[in-house]
Amino acid sequence: MPDMSLEKVKMPEQDPEVRSRNFNEVALGYTEEMAVKESHRCLNCKTRPCVSGCPVNVQIPEFIKLISEGDFEGAYNKIKETNNLPAICGRVCPQESQCEKLCVRGKKGEPVGIGRLERFAADWFMANRQTNVKAAEKNGKKVAVIGSGPAGLTCAGDLAKKGYDVTVFEAFHVPGGVLMYGIPEFRLPKALVQKEIDTVRSLGVKIMTNMVIGKVLTLEDLKREGFEAVFIGSGAGLPSFMGIPGENLNGVYSANEFLTRINLMKAYKYPESDTPVRVTENVAVVGGGNVAMDAARCAKRLGAKNVYIVYRRSEEEMPARLEEIHHAKEEGIIFKLLTNPVRIIGTDDGWVSGMECVEMELGEPDASGRRRPVKKQGSEHILDVGTVIIAIGQSPNPLIKSATPGLNTHEWGGIIANDETGATNLEGVYAGGDAVTGAATVILAMGAGKKAAKAIDEYLGNKK
Amino acid sequence: MFRIVRKEVLNPVVKLMEIEAPFVARKAEPGQFIILRVNEEGERIPLTIADYDREKGTVTIIFQEVGKTTMLLGSLEEGDYLLDFAGPLGAASHLEGVKKAAVVGGGLGTAIAYPQAKKLHSLGAEVDVITGFRNSSFILLEEELKKVSSRLFITTDDGSNGNKGFVTDVLKKLLEEGNRYDLVIAIGPLIMMKMVSLLTKQYGIKTIVSMNPVMIDGTGMCGGCRVTVGCKIKFACVDGPDFDGHEVDFDEAMRRQAMYREQEKKSLEDHVCRLGGVLNA
Numbered sequence: 001m002p003d004m005s006l007e008k009v010k011m012p013e014q015d016p017e018v019r020s021r022n023f024n025e026v027a028l029g030y031t032e033e034m035a036v037k038e039s040h041r042c043l044n045c046k047t048r049p050c051v052s053g054c055p056v057n058v059q060i061p062e063f064i065k066l067i068s069e070g071d072f073e074g075a076y077n078k079i080k081e082t083n084n085l086p087a088i089c090g091r092v093c094p095q096e097s098q099c100e101k102l103c104v105r106g107k108k109g110e111p112v113g114i115g116r117l118e119r120f121a122a123d124w125f126m127a128n129r130q131t132n133v134k135a136a137e138k139n140g141k142k143v144a145v146i147g148s149g150p151a152g153l154t155c156a157g158d159l160a161k162k163g164y165d166v167t168v169f170e171a172f173h174v175p176g177g178v179l180m181y182g183i184p185e186f187r188l189p190k191a192l193v194q195k196e197i198d199t200v201r202s203l204g205v206k207i208m209t210n211m212v213i214g215k216v217l218t219l220e221d222l223k224r225e226g227f228e229a230v231f232i233g234s235g236a237g238l239p240s241f242m243g244i245p246g247e248n249l250n251g252v253y254s255a256n257e258f259l260t261r262i263n264l265m266k267a268y269k270y271p272e273s274d275t276p277v278r279v280t281e282n283v284a285v286v287g288g289g290n291v292a293m294d295a296a297r298c299a300k301r302l303g304a305k306n307v308y309i310v311y312r313r314s315e316e317e318m319p320a321r322l323e324e325i326h327h328a329k330e331e332g333i334i335f336k337l338l339t340n341p342v343r344i345i346g347t348d349d350g351w352v353s354g355m356e357c358v359e360m361e362l363g364e365p366d367a368s369g370r371r372r373p374v375k376k377q378g379s380e381h382i383l384d385v386g387t388v389i390i391a392i393g394q395s396p397n398p399l400i401k402s403a404t405p406g407l408n409t410h411e412w413g414g415i416i417a418n419d420e421t422g423a424t425n426l427e428g429v430y431a432g433g434d435a436v437t438g439a440a441t442v443i444l445a446m447g448a449g450k451k452a453a454k455a456i457d458e459y460l461g462n463k464k
Numbered sequence: 465m466f467r468i469v470r471k472e473v474l475n476p477v478v479k480l481m482e483i484e485a486p487f488v489a490r491k492a493e494p495g496q497f498i499i500l501r502v503n504e505e506g507e508r509i510p511l512t513i514a515d516y517d518r519e520k521g522t523v524t525i526i527f528q529e530v531g532k533t534t535m536l537l538g539s540l541e542e543g544d545y546l547l548d549f550a551g552p553l554g555a556a557s558h559l560e561g562v563k564k565a566a567v568v569g570g571g572l573g574t575a576i577a578y579p580q581a582k583k584l585h586s587l588g589a590e591v592d593v594i595t596g597f598r599n600s601s602f603i604l605l606e607e608e609l610k611k612v613s614s615r616l617f618i619t620t621d622d623g624s625n626g627n628k629g630f631v632t633d634v635l636k637k638l639l640e641e642g643n644r645y646d647l648v649i650a651i652g653p654l655i656m657m658k659m660v661s662l663l664t665k666q667y668g669i670k671t672i673v674s675m676n677p678v679m680i681d682g683t684g685m686c687g688g689c690r691v692t693v694g695c696k697i698k699f700a701c702v703d704g705p706d707f708d709g710h711e712v713d714f715d716e717a718m719r720r721q722a723m724y725r726e727q728e729k730k731s732l733e734d735h736v737c738r739l740g741g742v743l744n745a
Contacts, residue, residue, distance in 0.1 A: 171683050173501055173508070173548040181685075210550035212683055216487045237685040241697060248690055248697065248716055250723045257686035265507065265680065271734055274507040274533060275680075276727035350719030397684055398702065 006109025055447025090119025135204030149177020151233030151433030154449030246344030251352035280386030287391030422452030486521030495557030526575035570652020661709030
């Protein structure tokens with residue numbers, strides 16, 4: 001008999017008071033008992049709506065059933081059939097808008113904790129078993145993958161499993177892309193990302209770091225080097241600024257820079273690590289997405305007393321996951337909603353000393369369907385902050401586009417690629433992830449990598 | 465890992481290293497830079513490419529020991545390895561079609577100006593090179609620069625080489641004497657580039673400066689290197705590092721350069737302390 005309790009088994013977490021001062025993981029994960037108990041909430045229904053919500057097609061009821069039977073290794077292997085990075089997805093996927101959104105149990109009460117169970121299976125396997133994947137027999141065909149983020153790793157893993165000789169080119173000194181430089185340690189431990197990358201390597205994938213494609217090699221060069229197909233998963237990256245006065249003052253960061261200093265360069269360990277980051281007593285983070293939440297929570301952990309999220313719409317319109325907003329609030333982040341910055345104020349020698357904002361009210365819906373914020377007359381006020389972090393989005397990195405004449409892109413920089421296959425207008429060149437969509441989620445990037453791998457396999461299989 | 469195949473001490477604070485980096489060497493052009501990391505806890509620092517040898521597969525960097533990372537780098541020897549070395553980054557300088565140019569280098573900037581002078585010379589341009597140093601013991605690349613210039617002027621702040629003054633003094637004199645240039649390239653401290661740009665603006669001579677702001681990734685991702693050029697935000701790593709000197713907001717760039725001065729000082733002090741500790745042990 002399924003467990004009919006309306007709520008998920010609660011996820012153990014670090015106490016907010018404690019965790020807002022450390023970089024250790026916030027959510028601690030299910031124990032075996034908790035996982036088995038939660039797995040019994042799954043009805044194992046025939047219609048399997050959850051699976052259709054998963055961009056990488058994880059066989060959800062099947063793996064949950066294995067957990068309920070205590071076969072945790074089997075559950076892990078079931079997930080791995082379609083998902084190369086389960087420990088990562090279990091942590092950062094927005095399950096509430098994908099698999100769990102469609103779960104039948106969600107009609108009355110909470111859906112099954114699919115993400116938590118996926119994370120459990122992955123963590124259990126890492127703790128108790130050795131990965132014993134072997135490289136598949138090589139078919140002699142070389143494929144280049146640009147970028148080692150979620151899209152690139154997924155595409156590379158899938159192609160390697162089919163016998164392709166895959167080389168991943170990474171611009172940074174470590175692979176992982178946004179998983180390494182963007183998402184903070186307390187949401188996604190880097191040791192774990194490293195393990196997932198090692199697993200992809202053990203499939204026979206070669207990863208070359210310090211290779212900025214578009215600069216050190218062009219797509220043309222890659223073809224000359226014998227790569228018969230190329231997947232571009234170079235990610236988003238060019239940070240947007242607001243275009244208001246004072247954005248070049250000292251103490252203004254793009255969220256990218258702030259998070260890269262902290263996550264990739266380990267500035268939170270400074271001076272043990274050499275890269276510094278500067279956080280003052282009061283910090284404003286502009287934006288309402290997951291990146292804004294990450295930046296705010298990092299600032300708090302680095303010792304800021306008051307951290308403000310400044311967002312021009314209301315909480316309802318915030319693109320961040322509910323869980324992240326909830327965690328941020330628990331940690332004492334202050335939400336200044338319906339508030340829009342108009343200028344950043346500086347000292348004579350060029351340091352941030354405040355940010356002038358206006359209050360907004362919601363008007364008619366705009367093109368995105370969200371109600372357009374309109375300025376309230378006479379509502380100017382100054383927020384007393386010394387650090388401003390701008391987290392209002394980013395556009396795709398232009399390096400590859402500028403080095404690849406003929407590659408079709410949108411006006412805003414995104415590469416134009418077929419939804420189903422990732423094919424671009426150039427033969428043998430595929431693309432996916434944020435490089436195509438603009439900033440989106442890890443799992444959508446993985447889904448795109450997966451589709452492209454399938455398409456590349458078909459393309460090279462038919463090519464004589 | 466990237467092997468150091470040659471190391472030279474150019475003056476009391478400036479060192480040269482030739483690094484085995486075949487991929488970078490194949491594509492490197494004057495004006496571009498690399499980003500390196502010395503060790504695992506190390507920061508990423510951008511350094512301009514001073515020279516390259518496509519056949520040998522090596523890239524030469526010249527750096528001044530100003531902080532912890534450059535001191536650490538300077539302590540490595542031939543045969544040692546750098547952990548990371550990525551490039552070539554940034555846009556290459558556009559030097560085609562120039563008939564007569566003045567290349568102005570201040571201090572370490574001379575090392576960065578050298579490949580530009582060399583390229584201009586190889587393209588058949590007439591090149592006047594003007595360099596300035598603190599004193600005669602800091603003079604860099606004199607022989608190399610002689611080979612690629614029509615005239616070489618070396619000034620020192622203290623006059624210890626018999627030619628006291630600033631690079632702007634020399635450039636001003638040359639301009640007053642009626643020398644006209646299609647292009648002036650100025651590379652060195654921000655204040656020097658600013659002064660050169662102010663001078664050439666009076667004569668309406670196109671002037672290119674090379675910006676070297678704080679940077680993390682060097683690929684357009686972090687935006688830390690933003691520079692205001694012609695009232696617009698530009699990223700030095702992808703839009704530059706070369707910019708029109710008459711359009712750059714140097715005062716802002718100078719303020720931004722000070723962003724981590726305190727931390728840089730502390731890192732250096734701690735580093736020197738530890739070195740001292742080792743030496744005293």
